[in-house]
Amino acid sequence: MAVMDFLAAYDAIAEDDVPQRVALLREAMATGRADLFAELRAHRPVFGTPVGVFVTRHPDVLEVLSAPGTFTVGVFGPVLEDVLGAPFILARDGAGVHWRERGYGQLMLAAEDAPRVRELTARIADAVLDEVTAGGADTFDLVQDYARVAAARVAAAYLGFAGIDEETLHSCTRRMQWAFAVNPGRDPEVHAAGVAAGRELHDHVAELIARRRTEDPVDSPDDVLGRMLRTRLPDEYGFDDERVNANLVGYLAGYQQNATQCTATALKELTVRPDVLADAERAAGAGDPARFDAYVWEALRFHPFVPVTPRLCVRDHVLAAGTPRQTVIPAKSVVLACFASAMFDEEVVDAPAEFRPGRPPAHNLVLGYGAHDCVGRYAARVIVPELVRRVLLRPGVRPPPGGERALDYAGTPFPQHYRVRSGRTAVPTT
Ligand code: HEM
Structure with a gap:
C-alpha cells in the first residue's frame, strides 16, 4: 500500500x-507497517481506532511510557500473570511488586556481568556454528539451528537453567510470549498453551531450585540463579523460592525469543545493505565491540522485536499538550505506543531512513523506554551483538544472493526460519 x-x-x-x-x-x-507509520506521523499522529489509539510520534511515545500511573501494563499484565502463574514486574505498575522487584532485577542482572557474558556468548556461538557447519550441508537454518540453540545455551549458562534442555527453554518461552504479547483476540487455545508452557517451566525450575538448595555453594555455578539463591531479603517482603522461580522464568520469557529473533532480523537488515554489511564485517573483525555493536542496534531500529507496546489508559489524559496534535485520551482506552514509528520520527531523528550506526541512544527504543524498559539490558546489549558478530566473522555464512529478506514466519508471529549458506572457514579472531 x-x-x-x-x-x-x-x-x-x-x-x-x-x-x-x-x-x-x-x-x-x-x-506495509513503515509506510503506514509514516502516513500516520504526517497526518494523524494520534490515531484512534477500534483496536486502540496509535501513538506514532517520538515525544508522544516517550510521554506514554513515562507515565505508568496513567498508562499501565493492564492490557497484557493479567495474561502474563496467568502464564507465569505469579506476579511479575512486567505485569504490574507502581508501588509493590514493580518498584521492589525491578530493583531486585537490577541487582541480579548486574551490569558488571557484561564482559563475561560477552565472552560466554562468543564461545557458545562459535561452538554452535562449528556444530552446524560441520555437518556438510550447504545451508542451514540460522534461526532454528543457530540462534535458538545459542541463545538457550547462553540462558542455561548465564541465567542458570543448566540441566533443562534447549528445546524446552525455547518452545516454552515461544508459547508464553505468543500468549501474553501477541494474542490480542485472546484466542483460548493460544492462551491455554501459554499457561501450560509457563507451568512446565515453573516445574522444571522448582526442581532446579530444590537441587541447588542442597548443593554446597562452593560447588554451585556462578550464575544469576546462584546469585538469587544467595540473596536474602527481609522476611516482610515474603520473597521465597516461588518468587525466585517467577522472576527467573520471567527473565527467560523476556530474553529467549527476543535474542533469537534479533539475531536473524539484524543479520537481514545488514545483508540487504551490501555497503553497510562490508563496514560491519570490518568492524566485527577489528576487535572493538563497541564500534561493531552500533551496527546491530541500528539494524534493529529497522526491525525491532517489539515494534509496538500496548498500555491501558486508566484516567483521562491530554497527550502532547500544547502542540498541534494535542489529543484527549479517554480513560479505558488501549494505547499503542509505536516504538517502530518513533524511531523513524523525522522531526526528532536525523535522516531516519539512512543506516547510521552510533545515533544518539535516545533515538533507539529497541530495548523499550521508561518504567518498564528492559531490565536485562546489560546482558542484552552484549548477547545480541555477539551472536551476530560470530556469524559475520564467517564470511561464508550469509543468506544466498536474493535470499537476504527471506525470513519465514511459518504462520507464527515470529520469524522461524532464515536459510543461510554454511561456508566453512572461521576467521581467526578474538
Ligand atoms: C535479547 C534482546 C532483548 C530485547 C530486544 C528486549 C526488549 C525488551 C523491551 C522492548 C522491553 C519493554 C517492554 C514494554 O515496555 O512493554 C523489555 C522489558 C523487559 N525485559 Fe527485555 N529484551 C531483551 C533481553 C532481555 C534479557 C536478557 C532479559 C533478562 C535476562 C530481559 C528481561 C526483561 C524484563 C524482565 C522486562 C520487563 C521490565 C519491567 O517491566 O520493568 N530482556 N525488554
Whole structure:
C-alpha cells in the first residue's frame, strides 16, 4: 500500500463497519507497517481506532511510557500473570511488586556481568556454528539451528537453567510470549498453551531450585540463579523460592525469543545493505565491540522485536499538550505506543531512513523506554551483538544472493526460519 493510501481507504469505510476497518488496519500493519507509520506521523499522529489509539510520534511515545500511573501494563499484565502463574514486574505498575522487584532485577542482572557474558556468548556461538557447519550441508537454518540453540545455551549458562534442555527453554518461552504479547483476540487455545508452557517451566525450575538448595555453594555455578539463591531479603517482603522461580522464568520469557529473533532480523537488515554489511564485517573483525555493536542496534531500529507496546489508559489524559496534535485520551482506552514509528520520527531523528550506526541512544527504543524498559539490558546489549558478530566473522555464512529478506514466519508471529549458506572457514579472531 503506497504512502497516503491508507487513511483515504480507512476513511472510506463506514465508521460502524468495525470489522472492515480492523481488517484494513491489520493488513497495513502486516504488509506495509513503515509506510503506514509514516502516513500516520504526517497526518494523524494520534490515531484512534477500534483496536486502540496509535501513538506514532517520538515525544508522544516517550510521554506514554513515562507515565505508568496513567498508562499501565493492564492490557497484557493479567495474561502474563496467568502464564507465569505469579506476579511479575512486567505485569504490574507502581508501588509493590514493580518498584521492589525491578530493583531486585537490577541487582541480579548486574551490569558488571557484561564482559563475561560477552565472552560466554562468543564461545557458545562459535561452538554452535562449528556444530552446524560441520555437518556438510550447504545451508542451514540460522534461526532454528543457530540462534535458538545459542541463545538457550547462553540462558542455561548465564541465567542458570543448566540441566533443562534447549528445546524446552525455547518452545516454552515461544508459547508464553505468543500468549501474553501477541494474542490480542485472546484466542483460548493460544492462551491455554501459554499457561501450560509457563507451568512446565515453573516445574522444571522448582526442581532446579530444590537441587541447588542442597548443593554446597562452593560447588554451585556462578550464575544469576546462584546469585538469587544467595540473596536474602527481609522476611516482610515474603520473597521465597516461588518468587525466585517467577522472576527467573520471567527473565527467560523476556530474553529467549527476543535474542533469537534479533539475531536473524539484524543479520537481514545488514545483508540487504551490501555497503553497510562490508563496514560491519570490518568492524566485527577489528576487535572493538563497541564500534561493531552500533551496527546491530541500528539494524534493529529497522526491525525491532517489539515494534509496538500496548498500555491501558486508566484516567483521562491530554497527550502532547500544547502542540498541534494535542489529543484527549479517554480513560479505558488501549494505547499503542509505536516504538517502530518513533524511531523513524523525522522531526526528532536525523535522516531516519539512512543506516547510521552510533545515533544518539535516545533515538533507539529497541530495548523499550521508561518504567518498564528492559531490565536485562546489560546482558542484552552484549548477547545480541555477539551472536551476530560470530556469524559475520564467517564470511561464508550469509543468506544466498536474493535470499537476504527471506525470513519465514511459518504462520507464527515470529520469524522461524532464515536459510543461510554454511561456508566453512572461521576467521581467526578474538
Ligand atoms: C535479547 C534482546 C532483548 C530485547 C530486544 C528486549 C526488549 C525488551 C523491551 C522492548 C522491553 C519493554 C517492554 C514494554 O515496555 O512493554 C523489555 C522489558 C523487559 N525485559 Fe527485555 N529484551 C531483551 C533481553 C532481555 C534479557 C536478557 C532479559 C533478562 C535476562 C530481559 C528481561 C526483561 C524484563 C524482565 C522486562 C520487563 C521490565 C519491567 O517491566 O520493568 N530482556 N525488554
